[in-house]
Amino acid sequence: MPVFVPTLKAQGHLDQVHITICNVGSRKISSADDYGVGDWNIFAPNLTIYGFDADADACEEAEAELEARGINWTEKHIPLALGKSVGESTLYVTKDHACSSLYKPNEPFISRFAYLSELMDLDFTIELETTTLDTFCQAEGIDSIDFLQIDVQGADLEVLQGASEILSRGVLGIQIEVEFSPLYLNQPLFADVDIHLRKNGFQLFELASAYCARASSPIISNNRPGQLLWADAFYLQDPIGINFNPAVKEPGKILKLACIADTLGFFDYALELLEYLTINYGDNPKYNFAAVIMKILSELPALVETGLDSLAVVNNIRPYLNK
Template sequence: MPVFLKSLKQNGHLERIHITVCIVGSRKIEGRDDYGSQGWDIFAPNLSIYGLDADPEACEQANADIEARQVNWTEKHIPLALWNCEGSFPIYVTNFPGCSSLYPPNESYLERFQEQNLDWHKLVATVEIETTTLDNFCATEGINEIDFLQLDVQGAEKQVLEGGIKILEKSIISLKTEVEFNYLYVGQPLFSDIDIYLRDKGFRLFDLSLEGRAVRKDSLISSSVHPGTLFVGNAFYFRDLVQGNVANNPNTPEKMFKLACLADMLEFTDYALEILAYLTRNYGNDKNYNFAREIVESLSQIPPLVEKGLDSLPIIVEMRSYLT
């Protein structure tokens, strides 16, 4: 749960920024896939969400749902397949549509694991589709800035990043990407490839959520310590604007404030606090970037900190000196 956004909203700070989210692979399979109902609506009406998915039906359903709910932010889903270039490529449609990919499923490898893993990735059809790039999409839609990017494209995440190099270097400050640690698809880039690519572009890995493991087909048991082979996870990256500028993506106070908001939204509370305190120390003479009140208010709502005694906490003592 975010710690600072409620106070920032109540005190009018969120009115000065607009958050743009782009979700590549935006099929809504479960509740957490719907950003607007997962707390992101706190940025509304200054919130734009663009969903891109190769499945036109999934986009149509998402758009119909948004229209029926009459949300107070901008959200639209566009049927596009992203790659690192424009062209015509086969998409490998699997038994579970959410596992379809521009890479063929690695069936000979998956056969070695229990049935569900092979069943989800079982190839049922190959369809030729047209691809474009994230940069071309942004140019067509007149999108000059994306703040947060999410990727879930079944092994093609690195190709999407390569096709979005302009917007990546120009504006993106945070991203979440699905990563694979073993070859679920033939020839796909793995986590290490994506990590090297993003680090070279000025991003820092903040966390990994390890979400998918598989047990060997012939095994009747698995270890509680190592419960199967690691397949899939999500990697969370941020720019470190406290440390310094990144090429073409300077650490302006507004961009740093956006970064703090995204960090809080994604529950990286320590980073959000570091940035808000940094802005207060360095730009606190400008009331728009003095967040002492919000820091004190928010931390005062956390029972363990209250029990310790707020006035004994160095950050509280320091921030109170900026309240006037």
């Protein structure tokens, strides 16, 4: 649960803040895939979600569910396969359709790990049209996206390559599935994705990793539960450091980034950004968050016991408390 966002909203700081999320590979497998509920719901009704999935049935099901739910935010699910270019591609449909990919499963490698073949072995192939996120955004008049999630089973880098224009306009956070070994033949791996995102100003914040044990082994270590095969990688922009994209240095964008960082659980980074805004733009009431920071810190007994006046952040924002 976010720490700063509820107070920011209660005090009116988010009245003019609209968060746009793009979810590529939007099949809703778990509650974490449903951005309209949970922690992100606090931005509603100023929340827009675009979901993309090659499975038209999954998109139709999601749309029907949204209509029945009566949501107070904007959410659309579009049956499109996104890649690095507009054209035709082969979709390799696996036994578990959620593992389907534009890359062919690496079945000899997969078979060496417990349970993976049951999910990822090839079932059949279909030919489909692919397009790019840039093409879609241009056609729909979408100027910017704040948070981008990509989970398309090995083709995630291709989605990024087809989104160069929208990335340059100031995407602030990305959650992307990465693989460390080739679960799909000739797929890009984590190193390729990491290099691409760092070139676009993003910094890696976390890897939510997944391990698999060998199928032939009857034993497994509690400390080393198999081989690291994939992870959800969380990347955020850093407008305070060296960043050559002026789009992410605007105070309104930095406020959005603080909200995204807070929602993802990076509370320390959210605080750093709110402090930065207060010190550098705090003469404008829109970006003076001294009262918000003090309220949150004052609610933490351990900090109060230590003494808030001993904290550097408190001394840095003190001149803005009465403005």
